Amino acid sequence: MKAALHLAGPDDLGALTSLARTFHTEEGADMTDEDRDAGLRPLVEGIPHGAAYLIGPARAPIGYIVVTFAWSVQRGGMEGYIDEIYLRPAVRSRGIATEVVQTLGKVLSGAGVTTLHVRVDFQNEKARRLYARNGFEPDDRRAFLSREF
Incomplete structure (x- = not known):
């Protein structure tokens, strides 16, 4: 299936x-x-900090992916972060997520994004395998720390 x-x-x-x-x-x-x-709402209204993509036919989407953006001096430009990806249960395990991640990478690199990141729960082995198959690697030099306001 073309995603x-x-x-x-x-x-x-x-x-x-x-x-x-x-x-x-x-x-x-x-x-x-x-x-x-x-x-x-801001994503679909054109906020420059991120974008949402529907997956599959626009009239009957089977999922979505949201990517957000940040500037990195060390990486020499814009970075993307996969914030959410979702596929309806009936279409999972068919290679669609792999196709989506690969297509998104091509779209973003063509737009000048230098790096794509994703956070994955340590227990989510399926997601970790998906991203590993697509060239994502753990960054052993950095820890992702958070503070909510």
Whole structure:
């Protein structure tokens, strides 16, 4: 299957929100629809800090992927971060996620992004294998630390 990526725009907010709600429920993320909307709406309205892509046919997407951006002096330019990726359960384990990650890499590198990162739960072996197959490696020199406000 060709995992077409469709850059989500304002008209796609409903489909994107529905997919994200399903993903967040599946992951046990405690989010209100208001919080979800605050995170997704700017992406489809063109905020320069990230983008959301629907996966599959635009009229009946099978998933989505969100990438955010940051500037890195040491990497000499823009970095991308895969923030969320979701595929409907019925289409998983068919190589679609691999195709999406590869396509996203080509799109982003063509737009000048120098590096693509992803955070993966240590216990999520399936996701870790997916990213390892696609050239992602642990950075043994750095730890990802967080502070919420």
